[in-house]
Amino acid sequence: MLNVCDIASSMTCLLSKNDDSWLWHRRLEHIHMHHLDRLVSKNLVEGLPTLKYEKDRICEACQKEKQTKNVFKSKNFVSTTRPLEMLHMDLFGPSRTMSLGGNCYGLVIVDDFSRFTWTLFIVSKDYAFTVFKHLARVLENGNNCNISSIKSDHGGEFENERFESFCNKHDIKHNFSAPRTPQQNGVVERKNHSLEELAQTLLNDSNLPKYFLADVVNTACYVLNRVLIRPISKKTPYELYKGRKPTISHFKVFGCKCFVLNNGKDNIRKFDAKADDGIFIGYSSHSHAYRIYNKPIMSVEEFVLMVFDETNLDLQDGNKNSAEEEENNSELLQNNSRLI
Numbered sequence: 001m002l003n004v005c006d007i008a009s010s011m012t013c014l015l016s017k018n019d020d021s022w023l024w025h026r027r028l029e030h031i032h033m034h035h036l037d038r039l040v041s042k043n044l045v046e047g048l049p050t051l052k053y054e055k056d057r058i059c060e061a062c063q064k065e066k067q068t069k070n071v072f073k074s075k076n077f078v079s080t081t082r083p084l085e086m087l088h089m090d091l092f093g094p095s096r097t098m099s100l101g102g103n104c105y106g107l108v109i110v111d112d113f114s115r116f117t118w119t120l121f122i123v124s125k126d127y128a129f130t131v132f133k134h135l136a137r138v139l140e141n142g143n144n145c146n147i148s149s150i151k152s153d154h155g156g157e158f159e160n161e162r163f164e165s166f167c168n169k170h171d172i173k174h175n176f177s178a179p180r181t182p183q184q185n186g187v188v189e190r191k192n193h194s195l196e197e198l199a200q201t202l203l204n205d206s207n208l209p210k211y212f213l214a215d216v217v218n219t220a221c222y223v224l225n226r227v228l229i230r231p232i233s234k235k236t237p238y239e240l241y242k243g244r245k246p247t248i249s250h251f252k253v254f255g256c257k258c259f260v261l262n263n264g265k266d267n268i269r270k271f272d273a274k275a276d277d278g279i280f281i282g283y284s285s286h287s288h289a290y291r292i293y294n295k296p297i298m299s300v301e302e303f304v305l306m307v308f309d310e311t312n313l314d315l316q317d318g319n320k321n322s323a324e325e326e327e328n329n330s331e332l333l334q335n336n337s338r339l340i
Contacts, residue, residue: 021051022059030062078113078232083241084145086112088188089152091128092196099214100300106217107131108195110188112151114240115230117191119221121214128157133166149173153185195220206255212281215291215300219254219282252290256280257309260292260301280308 025033036053039045080086093105103121107128110117120131140146150167152158154176167174177184198220199213208216226238226246238246259275278292281300289302
């Protein structure tokens with residue numbers, strides 16, 4: 001049987017060996033213990049004592065200088081059972097260039113079940129609640145079901161008295177992500193990144209000026225809702241939300257040239273052109289129509305019947321020249337257009 005002296009001696013020996021391993025950790029410039037263990041086990045160096053190198057405690061110096069963010073793993077299941085059970089919300093902006101309607105911010109809302117997305121453009125953050133309230137009423141009436149919960153960050157546009165009273169009145173649970181942890185609101189954060197990246201791609205491809213930002217983001221959102229595939233359900237967001245497969249045969253190249261019949265205008269003379277040059281900038285959210293920028297009158301209008309030229313070889317050069325001319329008249333554009 002071991003006596004007290006033997007136990008004390010063995011503990012001292014154990015502590016000594018343990019301290020030696022951490023001593024070599026410090027001697028080798030705080031290299032990871034796992035790496036030290038590999039050096040010993042594979043006999044790659046000489047002079048390193050054969051000890052048990054394991055991270056059995058925290059090195060304060062390493063923790064302060066090497067600590068990284070935790071990995072947030074993606075879920076392999078759908079946590080909601082129906083559309084509008086949870087909505088993810090986030091705001092992006094301000095944009096350096098205002099849209100044609102004078103907006104600088106974009107509110108992105110993603111349905112958790114279907115990943116169907118809505119984009120709403122506003123002048124300032126103060127309007128976030130107003131546009132959300134209107135959209136919530138439209139969605140609930142259109143789907144005949146209520147919004148159960150919403151999720152956002154702690155931004156002042158979401159964490160305020162108006163949102164709190166609205167949620168309490170309609171029995172909506174408002175979940176917040178932890179401060180400085182955008183991963184917890186990752187659904188809409190990733191969607192924001194996808195929309196912004198795709199919008200920049202479309203603007204560069206079409207050579208249109210940046211004040212078409214709202215139109216290009218709305219167009220990107222419209223297309224992504226119909227062509228992305230939800231990995232778990234293997235269906236598009238449109239089918240999961242609407243209950244039917246989307247039709248994409250009407251899709252056109254963003255920024256392509258088009259011709260709009262100018263009938264119904266009183267100032268047309270006998271030998272004037274029957275059609276106006278236009279630029280395709282998106283799809284109507286209120287009807288089955290296209291949104292067209294009418295170049296002669298510098299206005300955005302919605303049409304159903306027009307002729308598209310998606311194979312115009314001079315499209316990029318023509319749009320680039322027109323963009324430079326229109327940049328100089330941006331104030332006039334904002335005053336004369338029916339826009340987003």
